[in-house]
Amino acid sequence: MSAPLKQHLIDPEICIRCYTCEMTCPLQAIEHDDNNVVVDVSKCDFCMDCIPVCPTGSIDEWRVVIDPYSLEDQYGWDELPDQEDLDSAGGEAETGLEALDDAMAALLAEAHRGAGGKAKAPATASRPTINMYNPGKPAVATVQGNYRLTDAGSDSDVRHIILDLGGLPFPVLEGQSVGIIPPGADAEGKPHLPRLYSVSSPRDGERPNFNNLSLTVKREEHGLCSNYVCDLKPGDSVRLTGPFGATFLLPSDPETRLLMICTGTGSAPFRGFTMRRQRVAPATRESLVLVFGARRPAELPYFGPLKKVPDGFMKKVFAFSREPDHPKQYVQDKLRTEAENVAALIRDPKGHIYICGLKAMEQGVEEALSDIARGVGLVWSQMRDAMREDGRYHVETY
DSSP states (O other): OOOOEEEEEOOTTTOOOOOHHHHHOTTOOEEEOSSOEEEOTTTOOOOOTTTTTOSSSTTOEEEEESSOOOHHHHHTOSSOOOOOOGGGGTSOHHHHHHTSOHHHHHHHHHHHHHHTSOOOOOTTOOOOOOOOBBTTBOEEEEEEEEEEOSOTTSSOOEEEEEEEOTTOOOOOOTTOEEEEOOSSBOTTSOBOOOEEEEBOSOTTTTTTTSSEEEEEEEOOTTOHHHHHHHTOOTTOEEEEEEEEOSSSOOOSOTTOEEEEEEEGGGGHHHHHHHHHHHHHOTTOOSOEEEEEEESSGGGSTTHHHHHHSOTTTEEEEEEESSOTTSOOOOHHHHHHHTHHHHHHHHHOTTEEEEEEEOTTHHHHHHHHHHHHHHHTTOOHHHHHHHHHHTTOEEEEEO
């Protein structure tokens, strides 16, 4: 029996095809085709540069193998294979496993400690459809509407884009993302890669029982795709890939309690969550809490519509960091003011935490949750990992 080796793999079900890992890898060990993003075992040296940049954790997958999976194998996967039973390869598993390089094993163990476990979908979430359309065979949607969400005088131009799929099947769940392929080619003459956007409408459409979906897009000054999308007009055609995402999903159980923490366009999936709950369980009370951060009210997407959602249905807590004559407040500050409710949700077996927005918010939110847990005699790192294992802790930052 050959000595086994640890192979770095990517979970095709969870990967949202943002290609950030591929652009980050210093060894060009990560590549993609129209279906999957894969790792070349002959190039990967476990540098771990790709781990922290992945928004979903799909990059943090490993298998101990006798014969490494080829690129062809990986390109053909719809889901990760199970860990193979090394005992079946001659009963020498224990001896082989001991042959793993100690330095490599230590590095991998450290990476997994940092990751804190794998993301899992809520136990009652619907089964998502993944990667139905790809860059080689995209779906084509028609723009139904393009509406500015932020004040015209604001520096932040955020748009609500409605796309009509017509008769084309495109099953998408709340919390999933779609890719938009901007027209043209890059400096090397290759077609532009899709850019990922969270869907902001529920599964039965922006308008109930219509085959359409909506996106929340912020114009970036030099953003190739964001400027393209924000300039779209009704009747324009758009090429879509996806849907993507298998863990950041809404529980189907209407009795679950959700704490949704976001900044800016990170509100997109939570708009879909809220609308879905309003349509299927409008009588629920005190089960949704939204903590939403922005610089000022004029730059907060959906601020007007949110105020119309009854407080008994969803509690809304806003944090503004640049409001004149007011102290700076961030989402972590508001979490601390809600400490009693947050602590109760952490301890509730039906309590879920969702975090979506800029990656810079993560540390502050983690510190606030740690302080809140400590205040009731809990260790947040242990609670967080247990919640993640139960499919009750969900993070998608970028």
